[in-house]
Amino acid sequence: MRTALAMAALVLSGCFDHDHAPAAAQCDATERHTVQTDDGAELVLHRHAAPAGRPVLVIHGISSNHHCWDLEPGRSLGAYLADQGLDAWLLDLRGHGDSRFRVGGKRLRSGWTVDDYGLQDLPAAVAYVKRETAQPQVALVGHSLGGMVAAIYASSHPGGDGSLSSLVAVGSPMDFSDPDPLLQTSLWAARIYGPLLPVVPSPLAARIQGALPGRVTPVDDLLFNDLSGDARTRMYQRVVSPLVGGELKQFGQALRTGSFTTADGAIDYGALLGRVETPTLVIAGRADRVAPPDRVHAYYQGVGAAEKRFVIAGRAHGFAADYGHLDLPLGDHAQDEIFPLIADWVDRPPQGPRP
Amino acid sequence: MLLALLGPLAMAGAPLIDAGRPVPDAPVALIVTTPCVDPTAWLGWAEVLEGHGFDAWLFALPPRGQEPQDAAAELRAAADELHVSRGPLVVAAHGYGGVLALMAELPAERLALVGTPLGPHAAPVVAQAPQGPVAEGLPWPQELVGELPGAPCSGELARSYVDWATIFPDFVPPTQPVLLLASDMDPVAPPETVRRPSQGWPGRSWHRVGIQSLGLHDPTHAELLLEPRHGERVAEFLADGS
Numbered sequence: 001m002r003t004a005l006a007m008a009a010l011v012l013s014g015c016f017d018h019d020h021a022p023a024a025a026q027c028d029a030t031e032r033h034t035v036q037t038d039d040g041a042e043l044v045l046h047r048h049a050a051p052a053g054r055p056v057l058v059i060h061g062i063s064s065n066h067h068c069w070d071l072e073p074g075r076s077l078g079a080y081l082a083d084q085g086l087d088a089w090l091l092d093l094r095g096h097g098d099s100r101f102r103v104g105g106k107r108l109r110s111g112w113t114v115d116d117y118g119l120q121d122l123p124a125a126v127a128y129v130k131r132e133t134a135q136p137q138v139a140l141v142g143h144s145l146g147g148m149v150a151a152i153y154a155s156s157h158p159g160g161d162g163s164l165s166s167l168v169a170v171g172s173p174m175d176f177s178d179p180d181p182l183l184q185t186s187l188w189a190a191r192i193y194g195p196l197l198p199v200v201p202s203p204l205a206a207r208i209q210g211a212l213p214g215r216v217t218p219v220d221d222l223l224f225n226d227l228s229g230d231a232r233t234r235m236y237q238r239v240v241s242p243l244v245g246g247e248l249k250q251f252g253q254a255l256r257t258g259s260f261t262t263a264d265g266a267i268d269y270g271a272l273l274g275r276v277e278t279p280t281l282v283i284a285g286r287a288d289r290v291a292p293p294d295r296v297h298a299y300y301q302g303v304g305a306a307e308k309r310f311v312i313a314g315r316a317h318g319f320a321a322d323y324g325h326l327d328l329p330l331g332d333h334a335q336d337e338i339f340p341l342i343a344d345w346v347d348r349p350p351q352g353p354r355p
Numbered sequence: 356m357l358l359a360l361l362g363p364l365a366m367a368g369a370p371l372i373d374a375g376r377p378v379p380d381a382p383v384a385l386i387v388t389t390p391c392v393d394p395t396a397w398l399g400w401a402e403v404l405e406g407h408g409f410d411a412w413l414f415a416l417p418p419r420g421q422e423p424q425d426a427a428a429e430l431r432a433a434a435d436e437l438h439v440s441r442g443p444l445v446v447a448a449h450g451y452g453g454v455l456a457l458m459a460e461l462p463a464e465r466l467a468l469v470g471t472p473l474g475p476h477a478a479p480v481v482a483q484a485p486q487g488p489v490a491e492g493l494p495w496p497q498e499l500v501g502e503l504p505g506a507p508c509s510g511e512l513a514r515s516y517v518d519w520a521t522i523f524p525d526f527v528p529p530t531q532p533v534l535l536l537a538s539d540m541d542p543v544a545p546p547e548t549v550r551r552p553s554q555g556w557p558g559r560s561w562h563r564v565g566i567q568s569l570g571l572h573d574p575t576h577a578e579l580l581l582e583p584r585h586g587e588r589v590a591e592f593l594a595d596g597s
Contacts, residue, residue: 178550180567221566287573289566292539294547297477312478316499316542 030082033132037094037124039116044098045125046070048078048088054165055087055133056346057125061144061171062251063202063243065097066090068143068329071234075330077141080339086347087133091125093117093149096241110199113246113263114145118152126153126163137165139346143329144291145247147172147282147299148260148269155272164278166346167303170338171284171328173291174270175298177258182222182289186255189248200243210236225287225324226331235330273302280305281345283338285323286314311341371433374401374411383441384409384593385434385463388580389450390416390426390512391493393504396580400447403586407594409445412437414452418507419488423515423524427458434461445593449580450493450543451516457526465596467534467589470579472544474552475523480542484517485510499542501575532558534592536585538565540573560592 031047045057046066058077060068069077069090081088092099094112101108122140129138142150147169153160154167176183209219210233220232227235246263254260259268282300284293293312300310313323320333328338374386374397384404386397394415401411414430421429437444446463448456453471456463482494490513492505515524533556537549546563553559564585565573579585591597 175551177554178561180563181569182567185569218566286545287539289539292546292563292567293477294545294550297547297551300477310477312545312547314542316480316495316545317478318481322540 032098033089033128035124035128037120039120040101040103041094041116041121041124042100042102043094043121043125044092045128046078046090046092046098048076048082048090050082050085050087051133053082053085053087054139054347054349055089055129055135056081056139056141057122057129058088058090059122059140059142059146059149060091060093060096061142061146062247063200063241064143064145064239065241066092067097067238068326069141071231071238071330074335075231077329077334077339077342080335081343081346084343084347086343089125089129091121093121093146095244109242110244110246112244114149114250115152115263117145117149119157122149122153123157123160126160130163135350137163137350139166139168139348140164141168141170141342141346142172143170144172144325146170148174151273151276151299152269154276154278155269156267161276161278165350166348167276167278167280167305168342168345169280169282169296169299170342171288171291171296171325172282172299173295174260174273174302175258175295176254176260179255179258183255186251196245199245200248202243203240206236206240222289223324224326224331225285226321226327226333227324228332231330231332235326239326239330270298270302273299274304276303277305278351279307279345279348281309281311281341283311283313283328283341285325285328286312286316286319287322288325288328290325309345313338370415370417370429371437372413372415374398374413375405378405378410381405381408381410383412383437383444384590385412385414385437385444385446385461387414387430387446387448387452387456389452389493389516390418390421391490391505391508391516392450392580393506396504396577399581399583400449400586400589403583403590404447404593407590409590409593410441416509416512419509420511421509422511423455423458426509426512427455430455431459431461434459434463438462447589447593450576451512451519454519454524454526457529458524460527460529463531465532465534465593466529467536467592468549469536469585469589470538470541470544470576471535472519472523472548473535474548476520476545477547480520482517482520485513490514493543495542495576499575501577501581503577503580528553528556530557532560532592532596534560534562534589536562536564536579536588538574538576538579539563539567540565541576541579543576562588564588 033045078088140150284296404411453468
């Protein structure tokens with residue numbers, strides 16, 4: 001009886017996964033869609049459907065998955081957007097969450113770079129969402145690496161910018177110059193692990209971290225500042241996906257050169273941002289130690305759009321908290337302060353044709 | 356009261372005070388903090404600088420009547436006077452004192468700017484513009500800047516600080532070696548107002564203090580001035596450029 005009541009409550013609340021039995025008190029996407037990329041990746045989109053609404057494609061960050069934007073009721077941008085009448089599609093990039101990469105029928109767990117997310121995964125996902133919704137344009141929302149991937153797509157993929165109605169980058173750095181000691185340490189780790197390990201088992205490390213009391217290690221301080229106890233534990237259990245060596249090498253290169261470039265170093269993505277004419281909202285967290293506002297501001301500065309806005313989520317700017325890196329999508333105040341900013345920005349009609 | 360606290364030697368005609376004990380033969384380190392901050396807050400730096408072989412002097416403006424350009428001109432005159440009488444000097448500046456130091460184009464061999472913004476804020480920030488000829492302390496909520504003892508200061512200057520969040524005064528980029536210290540949790544000079552505007556300066560040394568530098572916490576604007584380790588970092592740089 002209790003199970004039946006719980007199921008009914010979840011269905012009524014719109015938190016029912018068509019493919020999976022709902023976990024208690026968790027609110028996964030309502031539909032699951034699979035998309036093939038040209039190079040063999042099998043991507044999964046988790047849709048919080050509002051079929052008449054404008055489509056919004058939501059992308060997670062590095063070593064993360066779609067739960068970063070959909071952890072539980074009250075911490076779900078997908079559910080929030082759907083409540084606002086927007087059609088939210090949460091993407092798992094290749095190798096993350098439910099998405100896979102297969103070549104010749106064999107599943108690979110590494111062997112790609114950040115370039116592939118922007119030049120293979122996003123084009124496939126955007127085309128799929130446009131086709132399914134019969135809409136000419138899609139809004140993109142990306143957290144951290146997800147925002148950087150959105151920049152690759154918008155600036156480098158033929159027709160990418162024209163396929164977008166708006167762009168939101170949340171905690172996405174675009175300036176890696178003057179590396180701070182913490183970044184230098186990351187560079188050192190990237191240099192070691194990048195060539196040695198095709199995949200870093202970060203989910204295991206996260207579960208161990210989640211099992212420890214808060215603040216035992218400095219990891220919590222690096223990742224968030226406004227995430228209450230239970231949500232912290234669930235975040236470490238659900239949000240973390242393996243880190244791929246190709247990503248590490250590319251970020252190591254960014255820290256060496258100060259710029260975010262293609263894996264071969266030939267193209268500086270930051271320099272291409274001027275091509276992006278899509279209206280762009282850039283959000284930074286005041287207490288974000290992964291992507292501090294001065295590094296995120298370069299994204300805002302670089303974008304060529306006439307309509308753009310830069311927001312720093314911090315107490316000095318009128319927010320309830322100084323947001324850390326994961327507070328932006330998951331923090332205790334994200335639903336009240338960050339999600340409305342995003343929803344307001346993406347809820348706009350398709351843009352006219354751009355040259 | 357002020358002179359009794361800070362030392363007996365005030366230079367005639369200039370708002371300068373020889374802090375701590377006089378060290379007549381030592382090179383001079385001039386401390387420039389934000390007008391609106393109580394002078395007792397400077398004493399820690401003075402002690403540390405003396406420990407590194409400097410004779411520390413303080414620049415102190417009267418609490419009314421200055422526009423920023425006038426204050427910068429007074430600072431320049433005071434520094435010139437010290438330079439003529441005592442030889443080459445170095446400058447340690449905190450907060451908006453650093454902006455005045457840049458506007459003044461001080462004849463310093465080395466310059467340490469701690470919690471000093473170098474450009475307008477990337478997004479609007481919370482600050483209360485004071486009314487009247489005299490302001491009581493900095494125009495920021497104490498819970499944001501930290502426990503920095505305030506002092507009466509010129510209302511014109513304090514209002515300028517609020518304006519500078521959006522329209523920053525012009526200054527010539529310094530050519531001498533400069534140390535830039537900033538904290539992510541300093542609402543007066545967050546790194547987006549320090550690091551990127553200073554890119555391209557010759558002899559620039561960037562240091563983000565706090566967790567990004569493997570520290571335990573991100574200091575507030577007040578802690579940048581009051582925590583001894585930051586004063587040590589400043590003194591080391593001014594002493595040997597490291």
